[in-house]
Amino acid sequence: MTRFALTVEFDGRPFMGWQRQDHGPSVQQAIEDAAYAVTGEDVVVHAAGRTDAGVHGLGMRAHLDIAKPIAPFRLMEALNARIRPNPVAILACEEVSEDWHARFSCLSRHYEYRIVTRRAPLTWEKGLAWRLSGPLDVPAMQAASAHLVGRHDFTTFRSAHCQAESPVRTLDLLEVVQHRERISVFASARSFLHHQVRSMVGCLSLVGQGKWAPEDVRDALAARDRAALGLNAPPDGLFFLRADYPQ
Amino acid sequence: MTRFALTVEFDGRPFMGWQRQDHGPSVQQAIEDAAYAVTGEDVVVHAAGRTDAGVHGLGMRAHLDIAKPIAPFRLMEALNARIRPNPVAILACEEVSEDWHARFSCLSRHYEYRIVTRRAPLTWEKGLAWRLSGPLDVPAMQAASAHLVGRHDFTTFRSAHCQAESPVRTLDLLEVVQHRERISVFASARSFLHHQVRSMVGCLSLVGQGKWAPEDVRDALAARDRAALGLNAPPDGLFFLRADYPQ
Numbered sequence: 001m002t003r004f005a006l007t008v009e010f011d012g013r014p015f016m017g018w019q020r021q022d023h024g025p026s027v028q029q030a031i032e033d034a035a036y037a038v039t040g041e042d043v044v045v046h047a048a049g050r051t052d053a054g055v056h057g058l059g060m061r062a063h064l065d066i067a068k069p070i071a072p073f074r075l076m077e078a079l080n081a082r083i084r085p086n087p088v089a090i091l092a093c094e095e096v097s098e099d100w101h102a103r104f105s106c107l108s109r110h111y112e113y114r115i116v117t118r119r120a121p122l123t124w125e126k127g128l129a130w131r132l133s134g135p136l137d138v139p140a141m142q143a144a145s146a147h148l149v150g151r152h153d154f155t156t157f158r159s160a161h162c163q164a165e166s167p168v169r170t171l172d173l174l175e176v177v178q179h180r181e182r183i184s185v186f187a188s189a190r191s192f193l194h195h196q197v198r199s200m201v202g203c204l205s206l207v208g209q210g211k212w213a214p215e216d217v218r219d220a221l222a223a224r225d226r227a228a229l230g231l232n233a234p235p236d237g238l239f240f241l242r243a244d245y246p247q
Numbered sequence: 248m249t250r251f252a253l254t255v256e257f258d259g260r261p262f263m264g265w266q267r268q269d270h271g272p273s274v275q276q277a278i279e280d281a282a283y284a285v286t287g288e289d290v291v292v293h294a295a296g297r298t299d300a301g302v303h304g305l306g307m308r309a310h311l312d313i314a315k316p317i318a319p320f321r322l323m324e325a326l327n328a329r330i331r332p333n334p335v336a337i338l339a340c341e342e343v344s345e346d347w348h349a350r351f352s353c354l355s356r357h358y359e360y361r362i363v364t365r366r367a368p369l370t371w372e373k374g375l376a377w378r379l380s381g382p383l384d385v386p387a388m389q390a391a392s393a394h395l396v397g398r399h400d401f402t403t404f405r406s407a408h409c410q411a412e413s414p415v416r417t418l419d420l421l422e423v424v425q426h427r428e429r430i431s432v433f434a435s436a437r438s439f440l441h442h443q444v445r446s447m448v449g450c451l452s453l454v455g456q457g458k459w460a461p462e463d464v465r466d467a468l469a470a471r472d473r474a475a476l477g478l479n480a481p482p483d484g485l486f487f488l489r490a491d492y493p494q
Contacts, residue, residue, distance in 0.1 A: 011371035056371060080367050089367035120327050120336035124258035124303060128371060 001065045004075060005096045006031075008047075011087035012056040012235065013127045019050045027051075027088055031062070034082035038075070039068045048106045048243035052195075054127065054235030058112075059091070059242035063102040100245070108172065108190055108244040113201045114237040115183040129182075130201075130237035136208030138178045144207040144214035145174040145185070148200055148221060154193050155224040157203075162194035167224070169193060174200065183208075186241075195232060202231030248312045251319060252343045253278075253292075253326075258334035259303040259482065260374045266297045274298075274335055278309070281329035285322065286315045295353045295490035299442075301374065301482030305359075306338070306489035310349040347492070355419065355437055355491040360448045361484040362430040376429075377448075377484035383455030385425045391454040391461035392421040392432070395447055395468060401440050402471040404450075409441035414471070416440060421447065430455075433488075442479055449478030 008031070016024035020032070028045050035043045047062040066075070076093035083090070099105075116122060117134025148157075148171055155167040173188035185204060187197050203220060206212040212230060220228040255278070263271035267279070275292050282290045294309040313322070323340035330337070346352075361376040362383070363369060369378050395404075395418055402414040420435035432451060434444050450467060453459040459477060467475040 009367070009370050011373075013371075077366070084368065087370040087373060089370050091365070091367050118338070119324070120256070120338050121331065123256050123334040123336050124260075124375060126258075126334060 001067050001098070002069075003063055003065050003096050003098050003100060004072060005094050005100060005102065006045075006062045006064070006076075006079075006090050007092035008057055008060040008062055009089045009091055010057045010060065012051065012054050014087065015053060017051055017053045017055070018047055018057075018060075025086070027057070027060075027086075030083055030086040030088045031064075031079065031090075034079045035064060035066070037082040038078040039066050039070070041067055046102045048102045049109055049192075049240055051238075051240055052198075052235050055238045055240065056128065057240045060240050061102045061106070061243040061245070063096065063100065065098075102243075105245050106191075106243045107246065108188055109192060110241040110243070111187045111192075111197045112239045112241050113185040113187070113197060113233065114239065115185070115201075115205070117181045117183060127236050130205075130234055132205060132209070134181060136183060136205070137210060138176055138183060138208065140210075140214055141176045141183075141185075141204045141208045144204055144212075144217040145176055145200075147214065147218035148174050152221055153224050154196055154221070156220050156226060156228045157196045157199035158193040158226065159195035159199075160226060164191075164193055167193060169196070176204065198233040198235065198238060199229055201233040201237070203229065205233060206230045248314055248345070249316075250310055250312050250343050250345050250347060251322060252341050252347060252349065253309045253311070253323075253337050254339035255294075255304055255307040255309055256336045256338050257304045257307065259298060259301050261334065262300060264298055264300045264302070265294055265304075265307075272333070274304070274307075274333075277330055277333040277335045278311075278326065278337075281326045282311060282313070284329040285325040286313055286317070288314055293349045295349045296356055296439075296487055298485075298487055299445075299482050302485045302487065303375065304487045307487050308349045308353070308490040308492070310343065310347065312345075349490075352492050353438075353490045354493065355435055356439060357488040357490070358434045358439070358444045359486045359488050360432040360434070360444060360480065361486065362432070362448075362452070364428045364430060374483050377452075377481055379452060379456070381456075383430060383452070384457060385423055385430060385455065387457075387461055388423045388430075388432075388451045388455045391451055391459075391464040392423055392447075394461065394465035395421050399468055400471050401443055401468070403467050403473060403475045404443045404446035405440040405473065406442035406446075407473060411438075411440055414440060416443070423451065445480040445482065445485060446476055448484070449480040450476065452480060453477045
């Protein structure tokens with residue numbers, strides 16, 4: 001068996017999420033079906049993060065084990081040829097050691113959440129950003145985000161369906177960047193709770209709209225209570241950017 | 248009658264082009280149908296440029312005349328509400344004098360053509376960029392573009408269906424900009440011939456791939472012959488950015 005690490009881009013709009021589901025298409029299944037078509041082997045693809053329905057990937061990392069001898073470049077080309085018409089692309093493929101694991105070896109995960117502030121509906125980027133009637137108070141959002149960075153109990157920002165054992169996470173980065181009517185929130189951590197990025201962005205949007213003060217985010221965090229959450233942002237604007245590994 | 252100037256964004260993928268057609272949907276019809284729903288009036292919408300099927304608009308300008316008294320902001324909101332689910336959005340609406348014409352008053356038109364250089368297929372931006380394998384020689388493309396800037400007979404870069412009286416145009420800008428695997432070609436002129444931007448980009452791509460020398464673009468221009476055209480780029484990557492008017 002040879003283990004291959006993949007870098008995967010996908011448009012989350014037609015999928016029920018990353019993880020294989022009985023009731024609809026998933027990114028995992030699209031790749032596994034392509035791998036079966038290429039190798040005749042029933043492979044399982046493991047990812048750095050299991051994104052929700054409608055969430056996108058620009059540089060998701062994943063791995064799979066294949067018995068058939070095949071060069072990484074040939075595997076990538078063959079997977080891309082077979083994965084169509086699913087909007088999933090293998091951007092890179094390399095051979096890794098058998099103890100390399102896309103999920104468990106991952107040191108850091110990086111997300112971007114894209115907001116477009118305008119009254120008019122979105123056209124070409126419908127489903128690729130969250131539209132909010134603008135403008136938003138970006139300095140206030142930046143002040144609020146500072147309350148979330150660091151090691152905290154993120155129970156407030158955690159889905160009821162979250163399966164993590166502990167609600168404690170260390171948020172390394174939460175940065176709000178504006179370019180005209182586009183606002184991006186960048187989030188980095190070793191790992192995130194289920195819905196954590198969307199929940200943080202939801203609360204930051206309330207601050208941007210003046211409905212919450214920056215300190216209300218601090219208080220929501222301190223409450224350690226999902227009921228204190230102001231808003232969970234929709235999946236549309238969320239992109240898994242990249243994952244870091246040793247070396 | 249009051250004349251309103253519109254700024255329009257649209258995703259060109261589902262449309263036969265800007266201009267109203269008998270055999271399929273058009274951006275013009277989407278706006279005219281919305282205007283009828285709002286006012287009960289049969290209006291004609293005139294645009295700065297009549298884009299082809301699959302070409303997109305980020306800041307297209309257009310105008311229409313309406314008899315019913317209505318404020319510009321209310322008209323914009325009502326058009327956006329009625330235009331759904333078409334991927335067309337009115338970004339701005341203002342009252343203008345009756346001699347203001349989106350097409351004939353226009354002083355300059357600006358396009359961007361987006362290329363993504365990679366082997367893997369596109370996912371979320373399928374239909375929104377032209378994918379080309381492998382790196383392109385951007386300095387060579389920049390050298391080639393310099394041969395096209397200025398006042399020339401652009402017969403080589405003109406569709407057989409072009410209805411313009413003269414093939415002479417003054418190209419004010421043709422700039423090739425690279426950011427990692429993304430290359431944009433920006434083109435500005437008072438007006439363009441039919442397919443001119445796509446034809447210029449098609450030849451620049453041949454230069455980028457090393458199939459043409461930069462001087463081959465100069466020779467193709469000098470030939471004043473459509474048969475000398477190397478390649479017409481697909482509509483996917485073309486965006487009408489904006490149009491300039493007096494004051």
